[in-house]
Amino acid sequence: LVASIRQVSSDIAHDLKTPIQRVAVVLDQVMNKTTLTEGQEELLSKAIGETERIVQTFQSLLQLAQIEGGAVRDRLHSVDLAEISRDIVDFLEVEAEERGFALSLRIQPDAATCVRGDRHLLSQLIGNLVQNALTHVPQGGPVVVGVTRTGGETILTVSDNGPGIPESERSKVLQRLYRLDQSRTTEGNGLGLSLVSAISDLHGARLTLEDNKPGLTVRIAFPATEPA
Template identity: 35%
Template structure:
């Protein structure tokens, strides 16, 4: 890549040099042509004696050798002025380039030739030695600058390339470790913050999500094995008792009802797991519409008011304004998330306690928070309770399967919302906020 860019840069530099040389040559020729025209106009109308006298005076001044004036007869023989050979291919009354072969060293000139009425020809010329020397120095300077730039550019490209290769090698080694199963490894990032760093950052975020999902899968398998063992054991025991102890249809029905309750609980757990998987799949994003978060929260509060009254918990809805809180989402999923939070608040709040659902909105987003005066969640358990089947010590003996907050977390991620669990002075506050 460095060599390719070097070639492109070299071609661009060559084109620039040719353009500058062409422009410079045109400028110098224009200035020479203006001088030739001006001098020819001042001398061509003079009588022959005046022309000879003027040319003789110029010949005595050695400084005029670079700009010679000459007078030739009809046969091209020099009459007066600086001794130059008559041009081999003369062009009259227009600037042209010619070479002088009369001297030992061949000189090049740009001149203008005018034929007088008496047949003589006046030649006004300017030596091209300075122009050629200027162009030669310009070419040498450009060549030196080009070579210096090429060497420095190539050295810089090699240095940058080696740095990039080292970084790619480090990334390849990290990727190899990840492929071997070390999900804690991450692609190295530098301080420059370039394109490779941005790519590494995105890949590292992807690896964080993969590690989280892998931990969840492992945790779910372990928790399913642990949590399903108890209800399956009770189910087995109930069936064993029905087989050994039932002496009447009523006793048999009682044992069967116990078994059916256990089976319903197991099915409910698996239904919750499937529901979480469905939400995390993200396919429901296509059904997102504009919804009013306040209206959904009010519906959820009205739905759970009878259950709250039965448990002796005061359930209320609050908002600082009546303006709608519009967000983009799935109304049934948002309702389900709020319903799970309210259900937990009622379940873990003792009698004569209270729970309140607050919805606030501003120009940047909306927030729904469910606060209660229940047993609360410890700060160290705030992240753990979002894992499937996890149950804090205070709620271990309460009914449920430990999947409610996991479902709420999945719905929040699907909607791009932030889930926050805080512990006020009494109880718990769970907040869903749009990002």
């Protein structure tokens, strides 16, 4: 049943993505090629925003189906998790600061931090986790991306000091489209952690959600490989 629901959701996403994108193009034309009152323009930009969010959701559902399909597995090669983390932290640092967060990186010195992976998907995984901290921690604060090596595994952690996720909800938030009640009004579609979980599975890694006392620590343990 779960498999068939998944299939249906990706079929729907696939079939509806193109028509929705056409609607977006038409709305854009109305916005740019006609004269509108301020009130009309305001309503129209709401509609444009909504269609963008729908397209984004469909894109994430399709990407999820693609990752779960496993075809990417043949593309994995040795990549340095520390280097990927550094790049994504550099990229998100300014946005984090603007939103009241101190984003930092903690890399264990002299540790072997290479894993068999896909650079693009791993950047997305780390990016989703950092974005979650920026979105779901209302008061700002420190966000730490860590890379360490223990017992032959390369461990990636992303930690914040926010409200965390209650233990009873931890497996549910990994399901697609599931969001905590407290997050109903924040931006998002409930697919970020589903993607993180799918990417983690693709890499043969183990994902756990832990209590950072206070806050959330997402911990992902990758089977280690030697650098290529």
